[in-house]
Amino acid sequence: MPNYRIHKTEYIDETKRISFKFDGKTYFGYEGDTLASALLANGIHLVGRSFKYHRPRGIVSCGAEEPNAICQIGSKKDLTEPNVRATELELYEGLQASSQNCWPNVKFDIGGINNFISPLIPAGFYYKTFMWPKSFWKKVYEPLIRLSAGLGKSPTEPDPDIYDHKYVHYDVLVIGGGVSGIIAAKMAAKNNLKTLLVDDKKILGGSTIYQNNESIKIDDKLSSEWLKIEIQEIKKLSNLTIKTRTSIAAYHGYNFLLAKENLTDHLPEEKKKNKIRQRLWKIRAKKVVIATGSIERPLVFNNNDRPGILLSNSINKYLDYYGVTCGENIILFTNNDSAYETSISLHKKGIMNTIVDIRKSASSELIKQAESLGIKIYFNHVVTNTFGYRKINSLEIMKLSEDGNTTVGNKIRLSCDCLGMSGGWTPMVHMHTQSGGKLDFRDEDQVFLPRENSEDQISVGSCNGDFDLENIIDKTVNKINKFLDIDNQDYQDTNIISSKENDKRNIWLLPNKIPLGKTKCFIDFQNDSTAKDIKLALKEGFRSIEHVKRYTTTGMATDQGKLSNMHALGIIADTAGVKMGTLGTTTFRPPFTPLTFGTLVGRNVGKFFEVVRKTSMHEWHVENNAEFENVGQWKRPWYYAKNGENMHDAVQRESKAARDSAGILDASTLGKIDIQGTDASEFLNRVYTNAWSKLAIGKCRYGLMLNEDGMVYDDGVTTRISENHYLMTTTTGGAANVLSKLEDYLQTEWPELDVYLTSVTDHYSTASICGPNSKKILNKLFPNLDLSDENFPHMSFKEDKLENINCRIMRISFTGELSYEINIESKYGHSLWKKCIEAGKEFNLTPYGTETMHLLRAEKGFIIVGQDTDGTMTPSDLQMDWIVSKKKYDFIGKRSLYRSDTIREDRKQLVGLLTDDPKEILEEGAQIVSNVKSKPIDMLGHVTSSYFSPNLNKSIALAVVRNGKTMKGQKLIIPMENKNINVTVSDTIFLDKENKRLNA
Amino acid sequence: MFLINCPFCGERDQSEFSSGGEAHIVRPKQPTELSDDEWAEYLFMRKNIKGIQFERWNHVHGCRKWFNVVRDTSNDKILSVYKMGEKPPVNYK
Known part of the structure; x- marks a missing residue:
């Protein structure tokens, strides 16, 4: 087996060997590896097939921007996870990963035929092809598309992992633990500000931590050595919290941010058990420092997607951080100085490498260093094609014309086993724009930069477009002092030597003799969109970047175009002849990297998914085989399945019993609002359609409540308990909204009214007994109460005691039967119910559920608001004109009842x-x-x-x-x-x- | 996610509040005197502007009080809060 791990580094623990499986085959890596670095150490570049053309694809990067190396992890039905970036997944013992989007396997993939028919599937292919014949959509096209769509496989069983949420408040949040983030965090924390520093990697330090070029020094030390001392120092600061393996997913307004902390994804399976897998941090910070760095840009040329083609800086990190070389004969293709750092690092480790530089010439310190080492540099040359199916094996370069618009001279063929690309750097402005910040374009190196616009957040370091170390440190210190209004002198005497020159020659789409239509110049690797697709979209009339993006799907894959968006913009700008600054960018939306649903829902799963409200009689219903219906958050008995009967049979039995003898319903869930105050009657006059002033004490009345637009909103019976005291009932589902509406009017429109509202829904439990024998049952329960029609007629109210406990009894009916509702303090609800059942035994008192209730009221033509109405029904539409007072001057909704539309x-x-x-x-x-x-x-x-x-x-x-x-x-x-x-x-x-x- | 300074309780997370739309729309005292158009103006027409807007908010999961908010809808900044019945601050127009 080949071994590409060529030297030891402090980040790889070679005493801890880890075995893992990729596509069923066992390999070895070490503690400290990511899945990607371990695969590369084993010489594996080919890790997947592309989405549309099924082209072989290899690892491109070493971080969150990775478009190709996305894997399916595990195979268990409940724990398997698709689309995991191999560049971010830390290696653990027993890890099982497999490549996605290929069948039967990654080396031989049937879908690869799409690559050869690719001229037939241009941008917008789906829109153009599946339009006709119309009848084909449902039976032919859709199933076919569904079969071939999607990356990876979702788990098919519930996620057994535990997720957690945590709310925190900080004075300062620093996003990103690179050199500028570390400086910012140190300055804030030393100034007594409660500070949180988060970084998505396992260790702090960003890209400086493995930097070992002699021409970049701080205080006479290698920049990496200097940074390590800084990190040791900040770890001692008591009011600084450092969270690694934690990435910000979303930056919302008012400095509210969501961060995902990975707790167990790097642990072997047996150690993951019973631990919290991921924690979602909900952060409120007074100030936010964004130090998210930048990512290297690829270059756009023909066949730039073969396995073995990586970003130049990633080659450097695999080498200096993981000790792994990506090849033995590497070509670096660049338009700026960064690739020279990689070249020098490779040279130091004895790896043969060549540079192809599209610039005409350059003479910075780094270039001089490379030249003095004897590294071959082709200035003013461009890669025009690459070769090798499963991995790159050679490439062609040509000389650039004077204006850079075309190639001239002869092709030169160079053999290689790896190609590094460096198209310059793209500041990670995601956080800035998510927070509402705007961007400005800097022409000089073609980057979008954060426009400072807020006192509450700032961008520092390379995400702010500062790329050389001296600039980064000086500017960060100055900006943080100003931003936090402090005067920190820690870095005043820091002596920094770094290469400041970095000329760049930017060409978004590199020239080629081959017509564009015959090239494959990939822009978005994950969604397989090419320069040709972008140009086609423009040709077909798309102009807005948002439209081109959707038509070509550029930037719409799981990586959200971290590597591709700038090139798409650049090519559109060049083709349409507009400035990039005017063109603008597409919207950067959360999350920065995909989140699992588990993290988002946290503990709110299973029985914690939603609040469940149960009446005090609930246990009795359960014991008596009730099937339940959800009404809002309430669990209401739907029907009682006696002796295993089905709903139809149960409802027929229950409703017959209620009419022939007696039925009992748990009506506790109805909304109950206690209304008191000297203006209570006037208040009811204004909120109901009918008149209330003359309702006698001890009487009940049905009321209909409208919205101001005249449509029926709620209904219910209200009882006058004393002169200035009413009890209103509302529908079960409408209780909270009715209370809010009433409070709104009282507080805002009629503050002069002396009225107090209290929700007492949960305070009282209600048993409703109906049927011809209900009076007899009531008589057994309340022997001292005169139940005669004279003393206690329909629509009236009495108070009595049930074994010393006060009860409010209303003679009201929703079934059309003689009917009583007994209200008791909720703690006695269960006992009341049992006493009713006991007293009703000799009369076949039958408990009935909501379905029977609905049937009984429908027989009487009583409406249910929300079932027979839908917010477009007036009282008149319901044939309920009788309940609308003609005499009252005004009530909520009255004027709307004779609008031209409502009297139609x-x-x-x-x-x-x-x-x-x-x-x-x-x-x-x-x-x-x-x-x-x-x-x-x-x-x-x-x-x-x-x-x-x-x-x-x-x-x-x-x-x-x-x-x-x-x-x-x-x-x-x-x-x-x-x-x-x-x-x-x-x-x-x-x-x-x-x-x-x-x-x- | 806003932080809203309830005039009764102090600064709280937006999740405790509900929005009640445009403020200072007074319910006509004599609705019956209004034409259909005038009533429709009260009932349906809202400004919904980009810029400084006067809004009603309710601390629904707190003190349940309604109050007014001056918010710049272009950047979601809340510029002022004041109680129902109080005059709107004059420096935002």
Whole structure:
């Protein structure tokens, strides 16, 4: 097995050998390796296939910007993870990784045929091809696209890992632990500011930590040695918290940031167990220092995507940090000085290398150093093509013309096993722009830079466009002193020697003799978009960068175009003849690198996913086989499955019992608002459509509440308990909103009213007993209470004691039966319920759930707000004009009831529907028409409630139908998938129109 | 995620608040006197400007008080907060 690890470094512990599997084969690496460095040490460059053309792809970088080396980790159904960047994943014993987007394997991939038919699949291919024939979309195109789409495989079982959230507050947050971040953190912390320093890597130090070039020195030490001392120092600072393996995912307004801390991803499986895997930090910082550095740019030339082609600086890091060389005969292709540092490092380790530089000439210290070492440099040359299928084996270079627009002279073929590219540097301005910051373009080296615009955040170091060490340190110190309003002198005497010259010759798309249409000059490696695609998009008329991006999918892969966006912009600017500064950038959106859903939800999974509200009777319902329905956050009994019966049978039994003898419902979830104050009656007058002033003490009244637009908002019964004291009930789902709305009016529109509102929903539990025998049951529970119709009529209220405990009893009915609601303090709710059940035994008192409640009220034509209404129904639409006071001068929504739109006669109105076949039950939501032959079919309305009534022995339904009020007796049709159902419009009240049962 | 300085409780996270749209839209005292157009103006029309906007906010998961906020919608900076019934600060127009 080849070994490309050629020297020892302090970051690799060769005493700790680690075995891991890649694509099923076992390899070895060491502690300190990433998956990428370990693969390279084993001579493996080819790690995946590209998304569209399935071209072989290799490791390109050594960090978060990696577009190619994204792997599937693990194979377990619950723990496997796709799209993990091998350049960031720390190696651990037993790691299993595999390449993605290839079948049957990475070396021989069937999808590779796409590479050869690539002229047939240009940008916008999907939009252009799958348009017709229309009928092909659902059955042919979509399944095919779905089959071939996507990178990697999602886990198919719930994630067993534990994730955590943490909220923190700091005076200063420093993002990035490179040289400028370390200086900033030290200055802040030494000035008594509570400081947090985060870095996504395992150790601090950025790219300076492995810098060993003799021409870059600080205080007469190698810059890396100097930085190590600084790091030792800041670790001693008591008010500085350092979090490594922690990356900022999002920078929101008001300095609110989300950071992901990796806690166990670098540990072997047995050590991961029962530990928190990742923690999401929710950070509020008074000030934020952004020191996120910069990333190297690739160059755009023909076949620039072969395995073995990396960023030049990454080759340097693999060598000096991991001790791994990416090849034995390396060519560095550059437009600036950075590649010379790599070249000198390689030379020092005895690795043969050659430089191809597109600049005409240059003469900085670094270049002189390289020249004196005898490194071959081709100035004014450009790489025009590369060769080698699974790995680069040679390339062609040509001389550039004077203006740089074309190539001249003969091709020179150079053999190599690795190519390093250096197109200059792109400052990482993601954090700055996410926070709302704007960018300015610097023409000199073609970079977008943060525009300082806030007192609360600042960018320092190379993310601010400062690239040489002297500049970085001086500027960082000055800026931080000013930003934090301090006067730190620690670095005043620091003596820095660095190469300041860095001429650059920027050509976004390098010239080539081959026509562009026949080249593969990749811009976005992960989404396989090329320079040709960008030009095609422009030719087809796309101008906005946001449109070109979406049409070509450039920058839309999991790496979000960290390596590709600048080139796309550059080529658009060049082609369209506009300045890059005017063109602008696409939006930088969070997250910076992908987050798992686990991290985002933290502990809020399973039973912690949402708050569950249970009534005090809940346990009884569970013991008695209740199936539950979620109503808002409440768990309400839906039906009680006695002896294993299904819902239909349970509802038929429950609703029959309620009408024939007695039923009991847990009504505790209804919203309850206690209203007190001398203006309580006036307040109710203003919020309900009907009049309240004359309601006698001890009486109850049903009220309808509208929005200011005249549409029904909520309903419920309100009881006058004493002169200035009411108890309002609301729908279960509307309770919180009704309270908010009432508070809003009281505080903002009518602050002069003396009214106090208190939510008492949770304070009282309610058992509602209905049916002809309910009075007898009440009599057993409250033997001293006079239940006669004279003393306790319908819509009235009494207080009595149940074994010394106060109860509020309302005689009100939502079923049309004689009915009582008993309210008791919630702690006694369970006991009340059991006593009711006990007292009701001899009368077959049957507990019923929400489904039966819905059926019983539908038989009576009572609406449910939110089921029979949808925010577009006025009282008149509901045929409830009787509840709208004509006398009251004003109430919420009154004026809207005679707007031209609300008085239209052809509004949708509530009606009853009876099916011609009484056994046929309509589907709620089904459309209603009068004629199925006309095209398009005129939709008249829809079914809102539908049930089979055992008491009437037929199917009944409520519906909203255009002009429904005038249609009684008319035949309509409900067209369903397989048949048309014939119905007749009826009254909304199906049972007991005379309300005899209320006093039965 | 804003930090909002509730005039009753002090600075709190945005997640404790709910927004109530444009401020200083007074409910007409005599709605019945208004034409459809005038009523629609009150009911539906909102400025929704880019720049300095007067808004209503409710400390719904706190003291439940409504109050007014002056916010620059172009950068989300909250420039001032004041209680219901108080006059809007004059230096923002």
